[in-house]
Amino acid sequence: MIFSKILIRWYSNNKRELPWRLTKAPYYIWLSEIILQQTQVNQGLPYYISFTEKFPSVFDLAKADESDVLKLWQGLGYYSRARNLHAAAKYIVKELRGEFPNSYKDLLKLKGVGDYTASAIASICFNEVTAVVDGNVYRVLSRYFGVDTPINSSKGVKEFKALAQELIDKKKPADFNQAIMEFGATQCKPKNPDCNVCPFNKGCIAFNKNIINKLPVKIKSAKAKNKYFNFLVFISEDGKTVLEKRENKGIWQNLYQFPLIETNANVDINTLKPLIKEHDLIKGMPFELSLYNKDIIVHKLSHQHLHTRFWVVNVNRLKDKSISTNDIHNYAVPILIGNFIEAFNF
DNA sequence: AACACGGGGAT
DNA sequence: ATCCCAGTGTT
Structure with a gap:
């Protein structure tokens, strides 16, 4: 047959x-x-x-x-x-x-x-x-x-x-x-x-x-590159935070994330603090910084390994661009962010 | 031709 | 760890 x-x-x-x-x-x-x-x-x-x-x-x-x-x-x-x-x-x-x-x-x-x-x-x-x-x-x-x-x-x-x-x-x-x-x-x-x-x-x-x-024979693809993501989870006293839309080409285009500081390696709180101090959203304002996940989260994509830390930034109040933490579930976010939101339980 | 683009499941 | 998945678009 x-x-x-x-x-x-x-x-x-x-x-x-x-x-x-x-x-x-x-x-x-x-x-x-x-x-x-x-x-x-x-x-x-x-x-x-x-x-x-x-x-x-x-x-x-x-x-x-x-x-x-x-x-x-x-x-x-x-x-x-x-x-x-x-x-x-x-x-x-x-x-x-x-x-x-x-x-x-x-x-x-x-x-x-x-x-x-x-x-x-x-x-x-x-x-x-x-x-x-x-x-x-x-x-x-x-x-x-x-x-x-x-x-x-x-x-x-x-x-x-x-x-x-x-x-x-x-x-x-x-x-x-x-x-x-x-x-x-x-x-x-x-x-x-x-x-x-x-x-x-x-x-x-x-x-x-x-x-x-x-079989089948397949040409091997390049190895994944390491990237180091520091997400800033701003929290104001009136229950607001900040999400930003990823507009650029690349991963997660048009999805939302917490403001991101990408570094060349894992950074500790002392390295990050001066960078946050100059951040547009809170420049000149008092803030308290703490690391949420002691263990680095490694989120593996096909071409990137994202070594991720979530940093909680407590502030008095936030300017525009901020959203109520109650509305955070309305935004499309990458699974990496979604898992954090669920665990953090705003 | 080579690479970027997600996340989960199987081994 | 590594490979694969009812692939497509860009460079």
């Missing part, structure tokens, strides 16, 4: 029940695909539920404020997905009168939609024969066909896309695409794949040459 037939049969017997598999409405498929980029099903699932509840249609999403979209996205990471999602919703409503793009080519014009997502939506919603290539597909194909081209090289990207496009079931592109991803996610896993019960083990090159753990 040919590859796609075996795969689709496996899928019909083994697929998980997931909410986005109950619909073919492009808005919902799009939502699920954006949420699931670089995100495991278990992590993305509650966000899919809350987004479909709060924004049942692309019109609801388009008319929301970005701050509300980011608040709902809080904790999921890769926040450009939320910003692009919102921008694309506004584009669909304004420029396309709410009619969702219905081809790979037009889907690609949406912010945050690249080759993978355009292929997924086009195939699932419109039966377009466009093969998806995600992390699962790289793994399944590299192992079965014994392809050792690095998956994150430009050559590899083209090669695997062409191979997937060759294999896809022209009559059932939606099933094929979802099947190969589901197969990679639940059976042909990175570690300890279930080769003993695999319907492909007879023909799988990696299995038969015993090189399962050598």
Whole structure:
């Protein structure tokens, strides 16, 4: 039997029940695909539920404020997905009168939609024969066909896309695409794949040459850099504090944080005090400084290790820009800040 | 081509 | 520790 037939049969017997598999409405498929980029099903699932509840249609999403979209996205990471999602919703409503793009080519014009997502939506919603290539597909194909081209090289990207496009079931592109991803996610896993019960083990090159753990080949990325963050948790006698919006490019764009002093290394209270004394928010005012977390919190991102200390700065009163500590939960914050807010219990 | 972009889970 | 995750955008 040919590859796609075996795969689709496996899928019909083994697929998980997931909410986005109950619909073919492009808005919902799009939502699920954006949420699931670089995100495991278990992590993305509650966000899919809350987004479909709060924004049942692309019109609801388009008319929301970005701050509300980011608040709902809080904790999921890769926040450009939320910003692009919102921008694309506004584009669909304004420029396309709410009619969702219905081809790979037009889907690609949406912010945050690249080759993978355009292929997924086009195939699932419109039966377009466009093969998806995600992390699962790289793994399944590299192992079965014994392809050792690095998956994150430009050559590899083209090669695997062409191979997937060759294999896809022209009559059932939606099933094929979802099947190969589901197969990679639940059976042909990175570690300890279930080769003993695999319907492909007879023909799988990696299995038969015993090189399962050598494939796929991936070029290693640079190591994470250390950064040293000192967050200033101002507290005034009338129960106010300060949050600032991160406007710049980089991590956490458009999310909120406590005023930040970044240093080249961990600093103690004596080093930090003069810096705070000159801080715009309290220049010339008396203050008391204390360290909240004795143990440095190391928040690990893909490319940065954030060595973090929270400093409580008690002051008499705060100028403008301050907010009531009662309102602090209304702001979208990175999980690092969110965990502090929860522990500090304002 | 190389890098930035989060947070959680598995090993 | 290290790798991976229904990838995309920028430089």
